[in-house]
Amino acid sequence: MSTIDFQTELTAAGANVKSRWGAVRFFVRRYPLGAGGAVIIAMMVFAALFAPYITMYDPLSTNAAASLARPSAAHWLGCDFMGRDLFARIVYGARLSLIVAVCSVTLGCTVGVSIGLLGGYLGGWFDLITQRFLEMMQSLPLLVMAIVMAAALGPSLPNTILAIAFVLVPTVARVIRANVLSLRERPFVEAAKAIGMSERRIAIRHVLPNTLAPLIVLATAQFGSTILIEAALSFLGLGVPEPHPSWGRMLSESAAEYVRTAPWLVIFPGLAISFVVFGINLLGDALRDMLDPRQRS
Amino acid sequence: MVEAATMDRAAVTARPGHNRPPVIEAINLKKHFPVKKGILRRTVGQVYAVDDITFSVGEGETLGLVGESGCGKSTVARTVLRLIEPTAGTIRLDGHDVTRLGKAELRPYRRQMQMIFQDPFSSLNPRMSAGDIVGEPLQVHGLASGKEKHEQVCEIFDQVGLRRSQMNAFPHEFSGGQRQRISIARALALNPKLIVADEPVSALDVSIQAQVINLMMDLQREKGLSYLFIAHDLAVVEHISHRIAVMYLGKIVEYADKRTLFTNPQHPYTEALLSAVPVPNPKLKRAKRLLQGDVPSPINPPSGCAFHTRCPYAEARCKVDTPKLVEISPGHGVSCLLRTN
Numbered sequence: 001m002s003t004i005d006f007q008t009e010l011t012a013a014g015a016n017v018k019s020r021w022g023a024v025r026f027f028v029r030r031y032p033l034g035a036g037g038a039v040i041i042a043m044m045v046f047a048a049l050f051a052p053y054i055t056m057y058d059p060l061s062t063n064a065a066a067s068l069a070r071p072s073a074a075h076w077l078g079c080d081f082m083g084r085d086l087f088a089r090i091v092y093g094a095r096l097s098l099i100v101a102v103c104s105v106t107l108g109c110t111v112g113v114s115i116g117l118l119g120g121y122l123g124g125w126f127d128l129i130t131q132r133f134l135e136m137m138q139s140l141p142l143l144v145m146a147i148v149m150a151a152a153l154g155p156s157l158p159n160t161i162l163a164i165a166f167v168l169v170p171t172v173a174r175v176i177r178a179n180v181l182s183l184r185e186r187p188f189v190e191a192a193k194a195i196g197m198s199e200r201r202i203a204i205r206h207v208l209p210n211t212l213a214p215l216i217v218l219a220t221a222q223f224g225s226t227i228l229i230e231a232a233l234s235f236l237g238l239g240v241p242e243p244h245p246s247w248g249r250m251l252s253e254s255a256a257e258y259v260r261t262a263p264w265l266v267i268f269p270g271l272a273i274s275f276v277v278f279g280i281n282l283l284g285d286a287l288r289d290m291l292d293p294r295q296r297s
Numbered sequence: 298m299v300e301a302a303t304m305d306r307a308a309v310t311a312r313p314g315h316n317r318p319p320v321i322e323a324i325n326l327k328k329h330f331p332v333k334k335g336i337l338r339r340t341v342g343q344v345y346a347v348d349d350i351t352f353s354v355g356e357g358e359t360l361g362l363v364g365e366s367g368c369g370k371s372t373v374a375r376t377v378l379r380l381i382e383p384t385a386g387t388i389r390l391d392g393h394d395v396t397r398l399g400k401a402e403l404r405p406y407r408r409q410m411q412m413i414f415q416d417p418f419s420s421l422n423p424r425m426s427a428g429d430i431v432g433e434p435l436q437v438h439g440l441a442s443g444k445e446k447h448e449q450v451c452e453i454f455d456q457v458g459l460r461r462s463q464m465n466a467f468p469h470e471f472s473g474g475q476r477q478r479i480s481i482a483r484a485l486a487l488n489p490k491l492i493v494a495d496e497p498v499s500a501l502d503v504s505i506q507a508q509v510i511n512l513m514m515d516l517q518r519e520k521g522l523s524y525l526f527i528a529h530d531l532a533v534v535e536h537i538s539h540r541i542a543v544m545y546l547g548k549i550v551e552y553a554d555k556r557t558l559f560t561n562p563q564h565p566y567t568e569a570l571l572s573a574v575p576v577p578n579p580k581l582k583r584a585k586r587l588l589q590g591d592v593p594s595p596i597n598p599p600s601g602c603a604f605h606t607r608c609p610y611a612e613a614r615c616k617v618d619t620p621k622l623v624e625i626s627p628g629h630g631v632s633c634l635l636r637t638n
Contacts, residue, residue: 061533187415187420188420188421189422190375190380190414190420191412191420191480192422194410194412195407195411195437195438195483195487196403196404196407196408196434196437196438197433197437206422208423210422210424211422237444
């Protein structure tokens with residue numbers, strides 16, 4: 001049965017999945033760029049999980065003596081104006097970004113896929129109403145929408161996640177719906193009907209798995225943009241509140257005042273954001289190529 | 298068997314030479330698609346895709362359904378299988394009226410009628426392995442699962458000439474002919490009585506066509522299957538069919554057993570179709586009656602006999618009077634004013 005089974009997909013692509021490392025080695029050889037992206041993401045996840053072991057500094061403790069300290073052996077990336085170690089804040093910031101990105105993408109994609117699948121497959125009034133509603137949402141730019149949501153909900157971690165997930169829904173729902181609309185008319189769906197399959201089972205077994213490839217590309221692209229949106233919200237003071245280290249707010253705090261006097265305060269958080277988003281996009285493209293059986297040579 | 302609308306069932310089954318009990322009967326079947334326009338989706342016309350046709354397919358028999366593209370052949374296939382709802386008429390499967398059954402009530406009957414599709418590339422789910430595709434019907438109907446299902450799928454693979462080792466391969470790894478074998482295997486899984494084949498070989502190379510047709514004929518002999526075989530290639534239809542019905546603009550214009558139709562066609566349209574069949578001998582000179590023009594639109598079918606716009610023999614009355622399908626000899630029906638009077 002066609003479920004989302006990476007093992008089967010890999011076997012079909014010619015990977016040796018008998019040993020656990022066979023699949024990994026196959027992926028690295030076939031998609032070196034994607035593997036590079038995976039390494040970047042792995043670094044980020046590692047930093048997020050083991051932050052206390054990577055840096056000995058507390059990202060929240062201030063030190064007046066080290067205010068605006070330059071990068072040095074003691075403080076690798078320097079310190080901000082309150083004397084907090086920048087490296088520690090970036091490492092702990094990875095944890096925050098990861099939580100926000102994973103939670104909001106999961107939430108947004110789940111809701112978006114449900115709406116897209118139901119609307120696209122069943123059509124009718126449900127489709128009509130949800131689509132008009134999504135169009136309304138999409139008439140505002142993503143970021144404006146997120147700002148409105150975040151402002152209405154108030155700055156906190158769960159609210160930031162909710163606000164970002166909310167703005168992801170229209171894009172996901174519309175891409176999935178468009179895909180479902182074309183899949184619905186394919187002869188293999190008709191064949192499933194001729195077999196006597198129920199509509200719900202056809203939607204889940206035949207239509208949904210075929211939206212997997214675009215969904216993964218979309219989810220990874222969204223994963224990158226959630227990090228950017230979170231940074232933007234925090235930049236505007238609507239995201240995760242002080243004193244939690246957020247890459248976006250680290251940028252915003254220092255961009256105006258210290259970009260000339262202490263440029264490391266701007267450069268390193270900015271680099272962290274771009275680096276991670278870049279890695280996610282590389283990985284997403286490789287996953288799309290691998291999961292679409294027709295793209296295999 | 299194609300019948301004039303007025304003929305009753307007893308007469309249909311009592312015909313000499315065709316005393317096989319019918320597996321599927323379509324009686325006065327109609328499918329009209331509304332043409333909608335404007336914001337309010339007002340219905341401004343009807344497409345008469347299938348317009349009052351009657352036929353039956355006997356046990357172990359193949360009925361060939363031929364006609365130009367757009368004449369409603371595929372709509373007949375889908376309506377008979379209840380994949381689209383008929384506008385009017387009756388469909389009887391093995392004597393049971395299945396025309397108005399709901400989805401749940403229809404499910405047991407689905408086991409008895411299956412379909413093979415034209416396009417072997419899009420009729421298989423690209424994300425399912427060949428074994429899963431063939432085993433799925435068994436699972437849906439709760440007939441077998443696990444090891445039992447695997448064994449049954451193996452058997453079906455043997456029957457259609459696929460290797461068991463190919464069970465884990467995905468559709469894109471197969472050639473067109475092999476894919477069509479998977480499609481046939483999927484249809485066979487439920488052990489149906491009737492298989493509706495909608496141009497099953499027209500997307501294949503000629504050499505592969507013969508293999509698939511011969512496979513279908515072998516399976517028919519082994520299992521006593523009935524086929525409703527739809528095609529536009531008369532040579533293919535001649536090879537596999539016992540009886541042939543010719544469709545034009547949603548109506549059956551002539552039907553007969555294979556030999557009669559090919560040696561003694563009565564309807565001018567059948568004549569024209571037959572004269573267009575290529576003959577392997579280039580020295581053989583034949584009188585060709587090639588048709589001019591295209592099939593008229595089924596939205597506004599011509600008055601009288603729908604064929605009069607292209608008929609080489611058309612007379613004035615053909616534009617006015619609508620011909621009826623009349624049996625001119627047992628088992629041979631024609632719908633033409635000139636040939637039946």
